[in-house]
Amino acid sequence: MKLHSSSGRAGSLLLVAIFCICRLGAQDLKPGFDSDEYLEMLRITARQVDSATRASFPVPKEYEMMFRSNAGPLDNRWELWSNKSKSVIVISIRGTTQKPVSWLENFYCAMIPATGSIQLNDSTHFTYKFANDPKATVHVGWTIGLATMTPGITEKIKEYHSQHQTKQVIIVGHSQGGALAFLLRSYLHYEMEAGSLPNDLIIKNYNSAAPKPGNLYYGYDYDYITRNGWGFTIVNALDWVPETPFSLQTLRDFNNLNPFTDVKKQLKKQSFLVRVYLSRAYGRMNRKSSKSQKVFTKYLGKTLGAQIKKAMPQLRQPDFSDNMNYTRAGVPIVLQPDTGYLKKYPDSGSHIFIHHGLWPYYLLTQKIYGKIP
Numbered sequence: 001m002k003l004h005s006s007s008g009r010a011g012s013l014l015l016v017a018i019f020c021i022c023r024l025g026a027q028d029l030k031p032g033f034d035s036d037e038y039l040e041m042l043r044i045t046a047r048q049v050d051s052a053t054r055a056s057f058p059v060p061k062e063y064e065m066m067f068r069s070n071a072g073p074l075d076n077r078w079e080l081w082s083n084k085s086k087s088v089i090v091i092s093i094r095g096t097t098q099k100p101v102s103w104l105e106n107f108y109c110a111m112i113p114a115t116g117s118i119q120l121n122d123s124t125h126f127t128y129k130f131a132n133d134p135k136a137t138v139h140v141g142w143t144i145g146l147a148t149m150t151p152g153i154t155e156k157i158k159e160y161h162s163q164h165q166t167k168q169v170i171i172v173g174h175s176q177g178g179a180l181a182f183l184l185r186s187y188l189h190y191e192m193e194a195g196s197l198p199n200d201l202i203i204k205n206y207n208s209a210a211p212k213p214g215n216l217y218y219g220y221d222y223d224y225i226t227r228n229g230w231g232f233t234i235v236n237a238l239d240w241v242p243e244t245p246f247s248l249q250t251l252r253d254f255n256n257l258n259p260f261t262d263v264k265k266q267l268k269k270q271s272f273l274v275r276v277y278l279s280r281a282y283g284r285m286n287r288k289s290s291k292s293q294k295v296f297t298k299y300l301g302k303t304l305g306a307q308i309k310k311a312m313p314q315l316r317q318p319d320f321s322d323n324m325n326y327t328r329a330g331v332p333i334v335l336q337p338d339t340g341y342l343k344k345y346p347d348s349g350s351h352i353f354i355h356h357g358l359w360p361y362y363l364l365t366q367k368i369y370g371k372i373p
Contacts, residue, residue: 028088029168029204031229033333035369038234041090041172041206042362044081048094048177053358063090067156072148073311074141075102076180080156086164091153093184095175101311106176106211108141108308109245110301110320114186114218120147121314129194130186130214131221137321138183138214139245140301141308142176144315146183153184154197161198169203174358175241178210178233182222182329189225205231205330209356211244212326216253219329226330233330236364238337238347238355247326248296250289296324335364 046057047065060081066089067080075097081090096102112118114136117127126147130138160166169188173181185205191197205226210233213222222231235242297320305317337345337355341364345354354360366372 027168027202028083029170029202031204033229033232033331035365035371037170038206038208038232038333039362039365039371041092041170042174042208042358042365044079044090044092045095045172045174045177045208046358048077048079048092049358057358057362069149069152072145073101074105074145074148074308075099076105076145076149078149078153080160082160082166086160086166088168088170089157089160089166090170090172091157091184093149093171093173093177093180095173095177101308102176104304104307104311105141105145106245107300108144108304109139109326110297110305111137111215111323111326112140112143112318112321114138114214114221116318118144118147118318119314119316120144120312126150128187129190130183131218133217133221136214136217136221137323137325138218139179139326140305140318140320142179142183142213144308144312145176146180146187149180150184150187154188154191157188157197157201161201167198167200167202169201170206171203172206172208173210174208174361175210175356178207179213181205181207182210182213185226185231186218186222203230207231207233207330208361209234209236209239209241210330211241212247212328214327214329215323215325216327219327222329223331229331231330232333233328234333234335234361234365236335236337236355236360238345239360240352241356242328245326246296246300246324248289248293248324250293250323250325251286252290253323253325290322293322293324297322335361335368337364338367340367 040060040062043058043060044063046054062083063081065079066082069078071077077094079092081092096106114131115129117125119125128143130136157169171181171185185203188197188203192199192201301320309315345360
């Protein structure tokens, strides 16, 4: 009997060991939009917002907060959450706060190249790469906001990878946090490619209520690196924030091969009168759109940059790109309101953020995906 009992215990231990080994190699994250996963990300995000929303919002079911950063000079903050097995961590990025500098970060939206370096202070340069395409450009304010957070984020990812073999990461943010989540995902991809981060990380993004992060060529790059179901942009169709920043397409904002590059050569094939008319029209469109872009860049770049420097006195304002062609990125998950939603959240009145909050996104997701308790 004793021999049989020992054998049974040995068999049980062997099964436990096999389970643990299999668990280490298991992948919890799957490609594709998962409404339950997104709802959990909103529950995590709610821990970052004002006390009233936080108190009323459901608590996370599967994750526990392990770390909260201090607020940066532009009031950016991030948290790290982990599931019980530490097989998945979540990087949750806070959205816009009530502080004026946090709003200035949003409006400081002149564009800069998606690869470059920014001098944050006398001793710190943030060298970044968000896209391969040299035509890709991104939002300057959010790039600076991200720059203040990346050292801590990459340090924690490395720590969990080495100490807990954590290879799976979810990045989430709502509003400004969603915009920063775009850039963070791109930054981590190219850090992995450069060998600065483990190359076996599996990263999934939920960019909730996010504004547009960059131009078309940045969007192409983001969609490419998150292809096959690893990057989602969730939008309430009545929310105005994802329609920002201001976007302006000029005749320069096309791929190299296009009919506008050498329009004079194309017009030579036309009759004299048609050539004169079209040349004049083209010239006016080109001049007016280029002038508008310069005005946008001046006021939303250099002018607002002077206000940003009050929070970061040693910041050296970067050179801006001749571009304001903001476009969306990520696979769109559209939350389409119905009559029931409009009774609760009417599309009128002075409450301009009524469709932008966490609750409208949470309730629409529950209803559309059949998650109403």
